[in-house]
Structure formats: C-alpha cells, structure tokens
Amino acid sequence: MQEQTDPPDEPSPGLVSTAIQAITQHIRSEGLAPGDPLPSEAAMTRQLNVSRTVVREAFRSLSAMRLIDMSAGRRATVAKLDTGAMSMVIEHGITTQQISVQQVYDVRRTIEMRTVALAALRRTDQEAAAIARSARQMRESFRNPEAVMEHDIAFHEAIAAASHNPVFSLIVTAFSGVTRRTWVIGWRTRSSDEAQLKMIKGHEDIADAILKGDPRLAAEHMAEHFDKSVKALLDAGIA
C-alpha cells in the first residue's frame, strides 16, 4: 500500500468539469454581463478539442444552475442572478433529511431580522407600498389559505427586495420552496379565526414599521412573527 492517501493528483477532473470551468472562465475573462452571448457549442468543441457531447453536458449543467440561459436555435447567454440552484440545494437537504425545517426557520429569522431593518431604512415608497399591499391581500384572501400563503411569501420576498441587497433576496427566495411545504401546517395550528387574524395583524405591523422607517420596531415585529411561527410548527410536531 502507498503512504499517499489521495492528494498527489486528482486522476482527472473529467472533461466535463474542465469544460464547465472553461466556460465560467470565459465569462470572467471576457467580462460578460447578463444577456451577453456565449460561444456556440461548435466553437467550444473546437477550442477545447473535445466532443460536442462533453461541451453540451457542460452547458446543460450551467443551465441547470441557472448561470446561463439556453434556448433552441439561439446561443446560450449569461443569466441574471437566480435562485434556481440554491432552492434545489435546500430542497435536497430537506428531502434527504440532512436539514430540518426548524433549522431553516432559524436561518430565515436571522436573515429576515436584517432584511426588515434594512428595508425600513432603504425602501422606496413604491417598495413600501408593495409590502403593505401583500399584507393587505393576506387579510383579503383570509378564507383561502393557499392565497394567504402566496401573499405571505410575496410579503417576505418584497421585504428582501427592499433591503436592496440581492444576496438577501437570493437566500430568502431560496427558502420559499420550503415555506410552501410547511406553511399550511402552521396555519392549521392557529385553529381559531382570531389566532389567524392575529398572525396577519403581525404582518401589517411589520409593513407599518417599514413604512414609518423604523428599523427597530420592524425588527421587533419580525422577531415576534418568527417566534410564533416556530412555536406553531413545534406544536404541530415538526422536527
């Protein structure tokens, strides 16, 4: 047996990985911006001296991560920042039970305490209105849980957007998928109309604080909201 455990050489990263790197490298070195076109598969095939199969798998992989956009007939283009890949990672973690819903909520709470404060400080009037509108729509569609949930999600994403930091938006949006799977449970735990309306009131309070531009108050309401949500999930027996 050799004393080397594995570090001396990676036998071969594989041609596809190499191609992926070449493409991302191309984006970097050419300073491409979203919407800019990438080389065609044929061109990449010649440049890397590999088969089209390999190049295609590389393009397809980047497309799956939403780093590039592909469509038939057109060349691939650099993509705008998108949640796609991150959502899939989180979903994968949840479905394979490597992370728990509660852990996701802890992260969400941490992040949204910040986004809500930033939103209070940096929101435009339009953004404040959009946030308030989502809260209002929650109340209006009160009898339709599905709709309440979608407005709830939109509410949190709107706050993240108003933080004016796309990284926060990215992360918050990535968690929306998980929310869609657990939201109803929390809703049902709030058995009475009163409890459910109180939860909606919580959202309105947050929206008001953002409108008023009071980051402290906004964060307080957000914290309260999350604490109650987590409690609701725990009561329902979500690990």
Add this chain to the structure above:
Amino acid sequence: MQEQTDPPDEPSPGLVSTAIQAITQHIRSEGLAPGDPLPSEAAMTRQLNVSRTVVREAFRSLSAMRLIDMSAGRRATVAKLDTGAMSMVIEHGITTQQISVQQVYDVRRTIEMRTVALAALRRTDQEAAAIARSARQMRESFRNPEAVMEHDIAFHEAIAAASHNPVFSLIVTAFSGVTRRTWVIGWRTRSSDEAQLKMIKGHEDIADAILKGDPRLAAEHMAEHFDKSVKALLDAGIA
C-alpha cells in the same frame, strides 16, 4: 409589440428538465438518503422513454449542483449536503457584477453574528478547541498571508459548524470563495504589523468568548471584526 412580457406559456420544459424532475422526484418518493444509489442511466432511459443523451444531461446537471455523486463504472448516488452549487451562484453574481463584495460582507456579518452566538451556546469542547486552534495558527503563520487567510477561513467555517445548523455552514462556506478573492486586499490595508496582529487578536477574542460560552461577548467581538474588515475593504476602494 405585444402587451405580454413573457408569462403566457412555457412551450415545453424540455425533456432534460423533465428528467431532472423525475430523478429528484425519485429521491423524494423513495426516501433516499445520502449514499443511496440511483437507478442506472439505462433504467432511467427505459422508464422515461427518452434517449440516453437526455438522461445523461439530467444526471450531469444534478451532479454539477452536487445533489448526486457520479463516478465511472458506479451508479450515481445521493450526495451529502455540499456547497458546490451555492458557491458557483455567488461567484457568478460577483463576476458578472450583479452583487458587490460589500453586499456579501453584509450578509456574512448578519449570519456570523448568529453562528458565533450559537457556537458559544452549543459548541462541544472539541469544536471550541478547533476554533481556538485556527486562531492560534493565524498567529503562528503570521508572516505568510496565504496561510493566515486559509486559517481565517477555516476559523469562520469552524464556528459555523459549531452552530450545529448545517444551513449556516452551507452559506458561510459558500462565501469562502469570495473571501479568497478579497482577503489579501483587506490584509494589505492593515499596513503595520500592529494592525495585522490586532486583527488576529480579534479572532482570539472571539475564540475565547466561544470557549467561555458567552454568546453576547462572542457576538460583540464578531461585530467588531466585521466592521473593521468592511472598513478595510472600503478604504481599499472595494465597491
């Protein structure tokens, strides 16, 4: 010009997307755990009634996101949670200038204020030791910036690990790539030995607070550390 911006209909999700969904669906419905094997490409080909090309591109895409592990001769297996995809998304955002380094630091600060507090509360003795060790190694390799950086990164990742919430680990680790690209700039801004040693002292203070199990103190030191780091980057003209 049509009034429709884009939503009317997705003409066809494409066979590959369908295949990707089928595979993730398989993982979900079969309740597969990390390490469990997936169907072979041939089996998937038959099941979905598409060519091997399509199935392969689907597998490869999931592999690129590190949701599955592939290697020659063996069937693909469900992967352990990994930062791969998330890192690439962040990197893509940075290189295409859709997000700024400063924005990443804001997110890091937000998250690590929490991880450090959780670490102080939940760390095992072993974890506390690992954190302290990284801080010590920073001081020991003081004359070798590259090494200091790697120990710095390991330090933050160790804290995230000690938070016992893999989602935090995931995010913190995803940012490490960005750190590797900007760390040296901050280091050089601390022109004197004194300033550099003070920065290392900051890390030791954090490690101490975690060892003592004092979440408040730990968070305070972490906040201070980030504020200084951001200041250093701003002084260096990083947008």
Add this chain to the structure above:
DNA sequence: GAATAACAACCTGTCATACAGGTTTTCAGG
C-alpha cells in the same frame, strides 16, 4: 428604392450507435 418573402447558414435538441475503461457479480476450480 423600400417592403417583403423565400432561402441559406447556423444553432440547439434529441436520437442511435460504438467503444474504452471501471466496478460488481458470478462461478469454476482449487
């Protein structure tokens, strides 16, 4: 001369086939 329609060139999407190597299973021989 300008609008337009047909066409050519190029590009991606999918399929079929082939073969080189790696991995697991099987099974014959000891």
Add this chain to the structure above:
DNA sequence: CCTGAAAACCTGTATGACAGGTTGTTATTC
C-alpha cells in the same frame, strides 16, 4: 470455504444524423 478470472453491467466520451428554431441574406415584388 476461498480464490481468481471471466462475464455482466455501468459510466465516460466520440461520432454522425436529423428535426426544428433563429438569424441574416438575397431575390422578388410593389
């Protein structure tokens, strides 16, 4: 029971083919 080699299966890569979408060019027509 153990061993070792062949067989069966699997993934990695290459090649060629064709359908269908997109774009730029050219020829036709008004």
